[in-house]
Amino acid sequence: MSWQRIAAGALALVAVLAVWIAMTSPPALLSTLDGAMGGGWGTERPGSAVAFGTHDQTLDVWRPAGTDKTPRPVVIFWYGGGWAHGDRRAYSFAARAYARAGFVVVVPDYRKVPEVHFPAFLQDGAEAVKWTRDHIAGFGGDPRRIAFAGHSAGAYIAVMLTLDTRWLRAEGVDPGIVKASLGLSGPYDFYPFVSKRSQDAMGNAADPVMTQPIHFARANAPPMLLVTSTNDTEVKPANAINLDARLRTLGGKPTLINYPGLSHEEVVMALSVPFRGKGPVLTDSVAYLKLVL
Numbered sequence: 533m534s535w536q537r538i539a540a541g542a543l544a545l546v547a548v549l550a551v552w553i554a555m556t557s558p559p560a561l562l563s564t565l566d567g568a569m570g571g572g573w574g575t576e577r578p579g580s581a582v583a584f585g586t587h588d589q590t591l592d593v594w595r596p597a598g599t600d601k602t603p604r605p606v607v608i609f610w611y612g613g614g615w616a617h618g619d620r621r622a623y624s625f626a627a628r629a630y631a632r633a634g635f636v637v638v639v640p641d642y643r644k645v646p647e648v649h650f651p652a653f654l655q656d657g658a659e660a661v662k663w664t665r666d667h668i669a670g671f672g673g674d675p676r677r678i679a680f681a682g683h684s685a686g687a688y689i690a691v692m693l694t695l696d697t698r699w700l701r702a703e704g705v706d707p708g709i710v711k712a713s714l715g716l717s718g719p720y721d722f723y724p725f726v727s728k729r730s731q732d733a734m735g736n737a738a739d740p741v742m743t744q745p746i747h748f749a750r751a752n753a754p755p756m757l758l759v760t761s762t763n764d765t766e767v768k769p770a771n772a773i774n775l776d777a778r779l780r781t782l783g784g785k786p787t788l789i790n791y792p793g794l795s796h797e798e799v800v801m802a803l804s805v806p807f808r809g810k811g812p813v814l815t816d817s818v819a820y821l822k823l824v825l
Contacts, residue, residue: 558797559611559622566625566804575631577624578671584640585659591640592620593671594631603674605825608638608664612684612717612800614729615653616645625804626683633818636673638664642689645729649736650743651699657689658699665709677825679712681817683800684767685733687718688745691775694756695748712824713756714817717799719767720745720758720775746775751783755824757817758786761794789816 566572579593595604607630611623620639627637640660642653665675682690690713693699697707723740725731734743741747756779760772769790776788791799791811802813 557617557619557622559625560619562801562804562806563622563624565806566628569805571625571628571632571805573632575628577627582663584663585656587643587656589641589643589656589659590620591638591660591663592624592627593668594624594627594637594639595672596631596634603669603677604634604636604672605677605679605821606638606664606668606673606675607635607679607681607714607821608640608660608690610640610642610657610680610682610686610689612682612686613644615685615688615733616729618644618686626800629803629814630681630818633814635821636668636671638668638673645733649732650734651737653685653689653733654692654696654699655702657693658703658705661693661700661709662703662705665705675709677711678709679714679821679825680710681714681716681821682718683716684718684796687715688720691715691718691720691756691758692745692748694754695745695750710754712754712821714759714821715756715772716759716813716817717761717764717767717796718745718758718771720771722767722771746778749775749778749782749784751779753779753784753786755820756784756786757789757820759789759791759799759813759817761791761796761799761811763793764796764799766796787820 576597577594581590611618620641627639630637642656680690694713700707723744737743758772760769776786779786798810801807802810
């Protein structure tokens with residue numbers, strides 16, 4: 533084969549990859565890269581596009597491969613995307629990371645802005661918790677050891693469902709079901725709304741204060757790990773710092789980690805194999821969850 537043909541073939545491949553990357557969300561691309569670098573080793577997905585809730589939502593379930601009969605602790609992970617974007621499949625890298633660490637992981641989809649506004653994504657989240665309570669044992673998970681987790685807008689859902697008990701109660705779920713909560717780069721204290729994303733998602737609320745997780749801080753909140761980073765310019769570190777301080781003032785005992793030098797995106801990217809060297813986000817969060825669960 534001539535060098536001209538080799539060069540032409542290489543250019544064609546680059547063009548195809550460029551189109552594919554352009555059509556793929558960054559998290560989806562990261563999940564593909566993570567899988568290619570061994571991120572899926574030792575894990576399996578026994579549940580794909582499983583229906584739940586009352587609005588045609590779906591979820592995926594991941595777990596360690598060859599799970600024995602001993603029920604494993606459960607992590608429900610909500611992805612970010614400003615309440616307007618995101619897809620459970622694109623965050624396979626995060627699900628696999630926690631599954632490989634020994635957890636059964638549920639990644640639910642939820643309705644997005646502009647089709648819905650607050651509190652629809654919380655209602656969807658509560659329905660995912662109800663499904664997990666009722667069905668996770670069939671996937672090797674222990675419904676008595678459930679943690680909520682999420683990144684960015686997903687961290688908002690996880691933490692809000694942890695602190696504001698009305699959403700779980702509305703689905704007939706005992707709020708005591710959550711034994712721990714992990715918030716990665718989440719917005720918890722962002723009223724008055726200054727960003728378009730928060731205005732679009734929360735602006736229709738009758739009482740904007742009731743959209744804020746910090747408003748529901750309480751002394752008897754479940755164990756919480758609040759993660760932020762110094763270079764997060766999208767969701768300012770003050771969100772986690774303020775919630776941590778509020779919980780402590782009330783008598784709670786949260787844990788706060790502020791990673792130096794990491795951006796908003798790099799915190800969740802650090803869960804993946806290609807970017808795990810960015811920071812010990814996976815190691816620290818796994819250690820915390822195993823300690824409290």
